[in-house]
Amino acid sequence: MNELIRLLSYMICIAAFLGLNLAYLGWVERKGAGHIQRRTGPKDVGPYGLLQPLADGLKLMSKQLIVPANADRPLYMCAPILTMVPAVLLFVAIPFGEHLVPREFNFGLLMMFAFASVGGMSILIGGWGSGNKYSLIAGARAVSQNVAYEIPMLITAITIVMITGSMDLNEIVRQQGGFFWNWNVFRLDKSILMPVSFLVFFICSLAETNRTPFDMGECEGELVAGYHTEYGGMGFGLFMMAEYANLVIGCSLTTVLFLGGWQCPFGLFPGPHWFLLKMYFLIWCFVWIRWTYPRTTFWGLLNLSWKYLIPFSLVNLLLTALFIKVF
């Protein structure tokens, strides 16, 4: 019974945390974009435009859902839901603090990757089900992109698993305690390429979340709006929210694996505040990159993965194995 109450309260908390993030990351992004682009961003609805997300949500919800005539109706309808579900599910395994984790899995990391792949699939389903050529091209692009970037991401994650000897996310964080040089990103004694490995993981999570410069699924300049061209109202809203949910997941995972999760850089007062601080810093970097860089081409993107990231992460994997064996 106790366990049930615990899980229920976690569920409510996650829903609240997620809801707040999905609404206000959009605001942060627009405000950030505004300041990067010499303008103010949203400012009219509420103080500093803080009620803008509510207004947007209301607008999206009150819109009529129009299903295109030649859409594959079941697929078209289920894609936005399918994109949202894994994003929400993944929060179950994320350790916000030492004792603030909904479910401690032995295979938390594995579960992350398993469900993250479903997100890529939902883009394909949405693109296919829309019955629009632009959406279809975007869907196909998004899937080959997700496949290409999951490999170096997984290999890098395996490196971490080899170092920590655990797939439990909380255990991985626990091992990075003490000062910041114990964080995996600075563990030069395990592999001298660790900082670069962090970069690889970061780039991969950029690509996995379909954000500029890798937003092949959307590319509004070429494919109108990519896979969600035909979605209006809350269908579009769900895709948008899933993008932010994936952003939070990607940054959380990077924080947990490389930046010591809830550990303090100086060994003092570890706790969820450190986790949130690091995560939001990474999210801000994502926003920053989005409004700074142009988009790569599809081939440039695949080349980057297959020619640079995958060989590199393999080398790092071997090097780590060697270091662990030798030292």
Place this chain on the structure above:
Amino acid sequence: MSSLAQSHLRETFELNIGPQHPATHGVLRIKVVMDGEYIDRAEPILGYIHRMHEKMGENRTWNQFWPNMGRLDYLSAMAYNHCYAGLMERAAGIEVPERAEYIRVITAELNRIQSHLLGFGAYIMDLGGFTPLMYAMDEREQILDLLESVTGSRLTYCYFRFGGVYNDIDDDFITGTRAFLKRFRPQIPMYHKLVTGNAILMDRLIGVGPVSAEMCRKYGATGPVLRGSGVNYDIRRNEPYSVYPELDFDIPVYKECDSMARYMVRMDEMVQSCRIIENALNKLPEGPVMAEKVPKALKPPNGDYHYAVEAARGTFSMRTVSDGTNTSYRMRLRSPTYSNVSLFEEASRGMLLSDALAFLGSLDPVIPEMDR
């Protein structure tokens, strides 16, 4: 890459880009036969915003045709004004006061900077970078304010008259322009630092969309497209008009023939336009801005007249046949992007969709001017 396009298993599909599509800058429609992500054949289909300006020229009196000149290329309307003014002054033999010619050059060059700024911003937006557009808009706004203060309009100028300009520039405009030049000059190196040097941008522009000088000749491409293909051709130098021969400027030419070359030509032209404006402001003579005794109802003698100017996108020329009445017998407008976009079909064969749209952006089309 092309081996894929030639394989036996090929299956093509048709994609209609436009008439409403974010990459086409207006109502241009491109019918594309795609082989996967590669373009088999791309055919630009024009005419969605055709307004029969040439026919209007035959129905309206010479003076009534003025407002049409602001509505062809809405981004560099001043050069179009200049062309029509030059054409009719040549036809009717009107002497233009020197001050008026200087004012024409100053406003036309400000307009060119404004046009290139928007072209730069919109082009980077085509490539997925949204921020440079906002920076460019900020600078552009200052030019629009300056031009608004003398011409009264911000976009569709109708400022020139047969024999001069209708409003003299004042000290506010001159000091404002000087202040703008001072502020704008350091911005261009900043753009190069922020945008041009970006690895992703270089990857997308260098070597993409090759347009040879031969192809330009074949389709009559002019302006930055031609100068990006290594041909030093600019009406301001090759067929000098107005007071350009007295001013000091260079024609930027790049030999690489790719999108990067066209982009760089535009960026360098902004610097040169700054030079021209500064030079012209220094040499600005005193005097009237309208020729005396220009008849209200102009009736140029019988004949066939032609005049060409360098607009922001290339050579704009007008040809008219006058039968001695107060309307034109035939009016012909030759607009630069019509020719520039014609080469899209040949140049885009076998290109990736995303590269082809980046290439289209580098031609910097303005659709109302193409369709006239």
